[in-house]
Each structure stands twice: as structure tokens, then as C-alpha cells.
Amino acid sequence: MAVEKMEMLNVVAPITAMDEIAKEIVLSNNVHMVNALHEINESNFTIRVQEENLEELVDICLIRPYGGEPEDTDTTKDIKKLLDFFKMEPHIKEKYLSGDYKDQLIAEKIHAVYAAVTPVQEKIKELEAQLQSLEDFKEHIKFMKDLDVNLDELNDLKFFAYKIGILSKENRLKLKRNYENVSAVVLHIGSNNVGEVYLVISPTELERETNRILRSLNFQEIDMPKAFAGKPIDVMLSIDRQMDMIDLELKALYRKAEILKKEYEEDILLAYSRLRLKEEMMKVKKETACTNEFFYLAGWVPQREKESIRARLEQFGERVILLFKDTTEVQKYMIPPTKLKNNPLMKPFEALVNMYGIPSYHELDPTAFLGITYMLMFGIMFGDVGQGAVLWIMGCLLKRWKGQDVYGGILNRLGLSSMVFGFLYGSIFGDEHLLPALLIRPIEHIDLILEGSVAIGILLILISFGYNIINGIRQRNVQDGLLGRNGAAGLLFFIVLLLMIGNKLVDGMLISNGFAIGLLVLFGGLIIAQEPLANLMLNRRPLIHESPSSYMIESGFDIFETLLSMLSNTVSFIRIGAFALNHVGLFIAFQTMARMMEHAAGKFLILLLGNVIIICLEGLIVFIQGLRLEYYELFSKYYQGEGVAFQPVRLDYD
Template structure:
């Protein structure tokens, strides 16, 4: 439940060391760079007036944006082409950066390797494309092999033109009906999987009209190569011969390319990593400013990393590093938010960020969301067998490249489902294998529904506590003390529950009359929260708008608060309802299995039922749990209007 404390780091160094220092900062991977020019303009980039800082302070009057003279676009295109040739995205390896190198000296070698590989690569692509076309041509000519006509003679016709194409079975019937309208010779040459093949010969003067009619019949023309001559049968033989030649050439080219690729693979991998570093250095320099002698850099860093940064940069002479805490920074420069949670809960940061990043001065809701979401999911999907399957699925998904967070969340939800399965006494839907430690949902329907509402009330009260804590942290008296989600709202909610509850249980905790009086007083407090706060803090004016507009808006807001409290509480009844649905759905499959009267068929039905329950209901329950988190709980205490900590790194 921690948001790391940040400090602003201002760095001034000699211009000749800028690339090396930029590289070190990128390799550190813990500096969120911000624009140094804006910092200096806002007077946040200040240096102490001491003898050793005089040169840096004097030079600050001559700052300008950093102008990078080198353009790596052409090199990047060549490396991207080489990656395409290798058919892989090379792994970025820090060891290629940590060893000494000069990227400018790498460029001639990159161009040399590119020249060696691009020629055979382009030749290979052309041959492979030709091979595809030959395969397509051969398919087209197969349908014409019965014709004893030299294609060259057809191509050389002076007053006629020809084309070959395919019609579907339905369109062929339409063609027969329109023979008298087509000013052309129509020859059926064969059949293919896609339809009937025709040779059409038409006068050149009537070619446009013939094309118009054929288009209306969905006639699909087949491409024929002009450079092959002879009868269709002879041309097919030429295709076969050319195909053999191409395949032989392709084998030789691939062998040659394989040797070249193997020889240069390590070098290309180094270049990919080093180019990435050069791009990051350029990105970093865009946020710097410089003079003839110095560069100025600024960014946010975690306070816990200050010693590590100092240790890494201590080898550079005349390097000045100044730290400023967020309290010393004026409005307009909010520190970014870096979440730091235990491994058990850190995957759930993904769900928090989907809603919004916590503000720097806001409590991190990750642990509360993690616990409540796992409880809600387990309560709705309580089954030790099905939960174990979800756990295994989570582990399997976790091995994927881009799905590890989802896998980690799923495995934790699976564990929660297993725990509640033991409490419910449920294994793959069966409730007679193990005894229920806590309750059997289907045998205690009312208890499940009321318990779900009780769980919601408990979560709401904790949510109010979070909201009040956030208000204290942000020094917001208006919302913390008198707001709908502050102390007044919490008291209103508790008194409302006690007043309603007293009418359903024998113990009179609070009388209805007293409850109504307290609720009325609290509604008035919430309605007048702005003028009341301004009065206490001695601020003027009391209202940010006209009093009439304020009270109309505030009155409706207070009424909406009352309705929202009741509807949100009742909304948690879905937790009990889905727990019952989970049992009921399996009972349905179990009944079908019994009706079959066949052991094999019954087992298959039960397996199918479990698969459907795990897939379909598991998805629905996870969505419903997330809905309760976002709409019912987050709306009480979480804004999520922060900026994520995004350090520049390789």
C-alpha cells in the first residue's frame, strides 16, 4: 500500500560528458525525465550560490534547447531490414552497452553487412514471388490444356482480344441465357474448384461492352504471362522446368544467406542494442538544455535511489547534482506515481491502472482491491476443484510473453476459489465429497444473500475510511469532514443502516425518530459543506457561485447520495446470487447426466459442465467482481488522477 516518495533531481555537467552521463542515466532506469527548460523558467532549477557553482550559474543565462546533429534514420531503416532478413527482433542486451564502443564507427560496418545481405535477400524474395505466380499460372493453364492453340497467336491477334476467366455455377446459367447479347466467342475450357473456366475472344472495338456484360456476371479474369508461348500443354511443361530452376537457385541462395547471417549475427545484435541506446540518448537530449560549456538535465527519482545514483555518477568530474523534495516545488509540477507493493498483490496494480493511476498524495488502493477482489471472486466462484484448474491456467498463462500479469491474477483468483470451495464443501460441483466447513450455499439461500449485503457494508465502511484518510493526507477539510464520502457521509451511512436495521431486529439500537433527526442534520451538513468549510477556514467568498445555484446543485447531490448508498449496498446481493447460480448450474448438468442413464455419457456431460462453468461463469464472475470494485467501492474513495512514473530506460 505504498507510493514511493519522489525527489526532483537537477543535474549540471560538462557538455563533453553529456553522452556518457546520458547513457548512465538510461542504464539506471530510475529517472523520469521532465523538460529542463520548463523547470528553469519556473525557477525550480536553482543552484546554491557558491564559488564552485559560479560558472554553471553564469552559463544558465545563455541556455538553449539541445540540438542533436546526428540523424540515425537511415541506419535504423537498414537495421530494421536486417532484422526482417533474420526474421527476429534481437534481444536488447546491456552487456553490449557496458563495453566501450563508438556507434559512429559501427555505421560503415552496418552498411557493409547490409550490402552483403540485401542483394541475395531481394533476389530470394523475387524468386519466391515468381514461384507463387508460376503456381497460379499453372493452375490457370491446366484448365486450357485441352486446347491446341498457340497462346502467342492469340496474343498477336490484330483485331481481336482474349481473356480467360472463371464463372460460378449460378453465373454460368446466366451466361447461357445471355449468349445472344455477348459479341464474343465463348469457349468452355474446363472446371476448377472455384467454378467454370472460359476462354473469351472478342473484337477490340467491342471489348468495353463485352467487359461490362461479363462484370455483371461476376466474371473473374485469370492472369496469363505474356512471355510464355506455345500451346497450354507446352506452357505447363515450361512452368515445371522454370519451377525446378527457381527451387534450385533458392536452395543455393538460402545456404549463402545462412552463412552470411551466422557470420554477422552477433554484430547485428550489438548494433540493435547500441542503436536503441542512441535513440534513447537522443530522446533524453530533447528534454535537456545546454550552453557552450554545460548541459542541464532534470527529472524525478525515487528518494530511495539517491545514494545509488550518486554512486553511479560519482566518477564524472565537475558534475553537480541537486535534489529537491516535492514540498519545495510549486504547483504545476506534480510528482509521478510509482507503486511499490508486495509480490502477492503487485499483479493487481494492473487492475488499478486500468481505472487510473493514483495521485502522488493519494493512498494506493492496490492491497485493498487485491483482497476484496479475491474475496468477491472466491465467494461467487467457490469450488476447490474448479479453482485448482484456474490456478493451473494462471500458471500456464504466466509463461506467455505479454500475459504474465493476467496469469498471475488468475492464479491468485484460483487460490481464493479453492479456499471458498473448502468452506462451501464443493469439489468440481460435487458437495458430498468433502464436508462444508462454513456453509452450503444452496441449503442456506437467505443466509447467503444477507451475508453478501453484510460483506458489502463492511467493504463500504473501509472505503469511507480510505476516503477520510485521503482527505487528511490532502488537507481537504470540506470533503474529509463534511463531504458525502467523508466523516459526515460515514455517519449518515451508519445511522441509516442502524435506523433501518432497528425495524427488522428485536434489539432497538436507535429509535426511528432519533435516526431521522440525525440523518436530517447530517444531510444539512453535507448540503452546506462549502460555506461551512469557508467559514471555519475564514475564507471569502463563502460560495464559488450564486447561493441559489449552489443550494440547488448541493441539494440534488445530497439526495443522490442517499439513493446511491442504498442502491450500492443492495448491489452486493449479486455476490450471494452468483454463489447460488454457481451451484445451480452444476445441478442442472448433474441432472442431465443422471437422465442419460449411461456412465460414459454422464461423465462426458459432467466434464462438459465443468468446462462451461469454468469458462463462462468464471468470466462473468470476474467481470461482476470488477464492476463492484470500480463502481461501488472506487467511487467512494479513489480518484485515480495521477501521472505514472515512467523512467527512461533501455
């Protein structure tokens, strides 16, 4: 449950081995690339000075960025079109990544496959378009099926023009109000989900004026092909026969397409796998620098993967130079990327941490603390065996959806926490009479629940101070870790405040008021003078970076804000108990409504509706409130989240 240790990898190798080494980098799935040219220019790229390395050292003077290579866009387009046509999932197959395949032969094969498939694909598209056109025409002609008129007679009119179209409900009323201004016969012939369908017949000489009026009403004209003749009912039968013939032809083509898919599926997946590998290899190459003879590569690798990567790259011979450097050996501006390492129980909560920000490399990973405290708070606020089981089941179902396994895992764990506290409360689907309470029934101990919530908040805030102090020590940040409002001085200030408040709540004297005030002044003074004191301890000048008066005014407000935030942060945790009580109270309201129902079915429906509302609505509110406490009351004390995520070049293959 920490941030994985990183090391910087520098590679120098013959340029003839670039493709193979780039491929191994991609397949390792563990190298976060860094621009090698930038590292060389900043004198951060290291080569061991040995006699056998002199050629590489001399050659580095001729360094230049990698120029790239032409992309085979035609092959890429053909692969994507074939995947779309055959409705194939673009899986990357591991067996196609390590073999010795020639790109030219793969491209030629794909072009041959595309040439064989194209006639079938185009014919299917043509027939599907015809079928859709006939379906649209049938949809339009059905509005005229009751008219005793031949379409060919309408089409042959010399002195009149006709059109069929749709008007919205609103525009239909406008048309009615302006019938006397329309030089045409307007017949209502049907309705659909868009609006009202009309047949409009106008003299040819007045067609332009009629069209102008119809356009002002947003008249949507329906295309009526001239190919069909006869009465509308006969035309519909003719359309049905033609559609049946096209449908038979399409089924034959679909069968042929399925045969082609089985025949060429492996070739397409091979080409796709190699295409994706080549794309990732290009990401590696673009970060390299090269000369006429050698190329230079840099990247961050997890320390525990170092030997695996060394074994992958050393197979290319002695001319490949590898050097791994610890983070202490690189310049300070080089910030290692962050890769979190958590056990399976805490792993899903990394998503909630990353929503706030990525931990920096020298910062404690807060995932475990967030996961444990979030499950604790959610369980207290939403403790119920039955409703927790529903959340757990919803989490299991969510994990089956592609790309939702993380949030499904979070819901699983929150559901289990809710079930545990449900047993402690003796609550199942809101009923508190079926199970014995193993600990407490919240509604019977309101004061204890609210006081306990504040006590939990105090404990979590104290731990947050501890996290920030450790982060300050790790980052050698004296100002924030020791003297800051969230550091050691702030922690002691907070403890003294708690002891003074405790004096009011207990009979005994936890701390004398005079001594407490003296301590508050001392620790408050340390917080106010944190910048000059830190600079003095580290022997840095100037002690402050602004005028003394401005600094004192700003620091004075800062100590006042510190006092308010400590009190408000502590009191804010009372919402944990409040929502625990609200959870019980809301179900009591539904139980009261259920008792008012005379029939058992009505009572059951009320209770069912109550549980649905509580699980969906209150569950969401509790989820958000728990997250708010984590982000605003706890993270604000110890977590910066300004790191860079570890993003290696990689392929997800089967």
C-alpha cells in the same frame, strides 16, 4: 503496498559530459524526465549558491533549449532491414551498452554488412517472386488441363481473342441469363474457393463489347503468360520442373543467408543495441536546457534509488552539480509521477487499478484492497476446486505468452481463490457429493448466502469510507475528507442509516428513532454545507462560489442522491450471493440433462460440456461483475485515479 516516494533531481554539468551523463540516466532506468527549460523559467530549478558554482549561475542567464543533432537515418534503415531479412529478434545486449564504441565505426560496419548481404537478399526476393508467379500460373492453368488444345495456338489466333477469369456465384447466374447478349463463346472450366472459372473466346472486332459486359459482372481475369506453349498438361509438367530448379537455387541461397547470419549476428545486435541506447539518450537530451558551456537536467527519481543515481553521476567529477529536493520543496503545481510498490502477490492487480486510472502521488494505492477483495468476491461467486484448478492452469499458460504475464498472474490468483472456496463449499467440477463442505453448501442456505453478501458489501463500503477519509487527510482536503458525502460526515450518515435498518431486523433497539433522525439531520446538514464550512475552517473567501439559492438547490439534490446511492450500493452486493447460487444451479441443470442420457458416454459429454460453458461463460461474467463492484460501488467512494504514471527513460536489455 504504497506509492513510492519521489524526489526531484536537478543536474548541472559541462556540456562535454552530456552524452555520458545521458547514457547513465538511461541505464539507471529510474529517471522520469522533466523539461529543464520550463523548470528554470518557473524558478523551480535550484543550484546551490557557492563560490565554485558562480560560473554556472552566471551562465544560466544565457539558457536555451537543446538544439538536437542530426539522425543517421541510413544506418537505422539498414539495421532494421538486416533484422527483417535474417528474422532476428531485436534484443538489446547489456554488454554492448557500457563499452566505448564509436558510432562512426559502427555505421561503417553496418553499411559493409548490408552491402555484403544485399545481393543475396535481392536474389532471394527475385527467385521467391518467380516461384510465386509460377505457382499462381499453375493454379490457373490446372483448370484447362482437360482441354485438348495447344496454348500457342490460342495465343496465335488472329481473328479471335481469349481470356480466362473468375466469376462469383451470383454473377455466374447473371451471365447465364444474358448469354444471348454476349458475342462470345463462354466455357465453364473449373471452380475454386473464389468462384467459377470460365474460358471466354470472342471475335477480335467484338472484344471491346465483350470486355464491357465482363467488367459489369466483375470478371476477374487470370494472367496467362505467353512463354509456355503446348497442351495444358504439358505446360504444368514444365512448370513443375522449373519450380524444382528454382527451389534448389533458393535452398542454396537460404544456406548462404544462414552462414551470413552467423557471421554478422553480433555486429547487427551491437548496432541495434547502440541505436536503441542513442534513441533513449536523445529523449534525455530533448528535455535538457543548455548554454555554450553547461547543460541543465531535471527529473523525478524514486527516493530509494537516489544514492544509486548519485553514484552514477558523481563519477564525472566535481564540476557535475547534483541536487535532490523533496516534494515539499518544489512548487505545488509540480505533481510527482506515481510509481506503485506492491508485493508479488498483489503486483498483477496493478493492471486493474490502472485500467480505471493512475493513483495520484498523494493518494493511497488501492491495489492491495482491490486484490484482496476481488479474489474474495470471485471465490465466493465461483467456488469450485476443479474449475478453479482449470483457471489456475490457464493462468500459468497465459503467463508464458509474451506480454500476457500480468493477466496470467491475475487468472492464477482468481483460480486459487476459486479452489479455496471450492473446498469450503465441497464442490469439484460442479459435483457437491464427492467432497465434504468445510463451511457451507450455498444451495442449502440461500438466505444466509444472500444476507452474507450484503454484510460483506457493508464492510467493504465502510472500508472505502476509511480510505477516502485518509486520502482527504493526506491531501489536506477538508471538504471531501471530513464533510463530503464520502468523508467522515458521509460515513456517520451511513452508519446511522444501518442502525435504523437494524432496528427493523432485530428484536432489540440499536438506536432510538428520534436520536437517529436528529443525527441524520446533523450529518446531512454538514454534507449540504460542506463548501462554506470548509472555506470557513481554512479561512478562505468567498465561502461559496455561486449564488446561495443555486448552491442550496444543488446541495439538496446531492443529499438525496447520497441517500439513494448508499442504499443502492449496499444492495448491489447481493449479486455476490446470487452468482454463487447461480453457479450451483447452472450445474444442477446440466446434471439433470445428464441423468436423462441412457449411455455413460452421453452423460460424460453433457457434464463435460457443462463445465466448459460454466468456466468460459460464467467465469467471464463473474470476472466482469466483480470488476463492476470494485469500480462502481467501491472506487467511486474513495478513488480519483488522476495521477501521472512514472515513465523513466529506460532500456529493457538482456
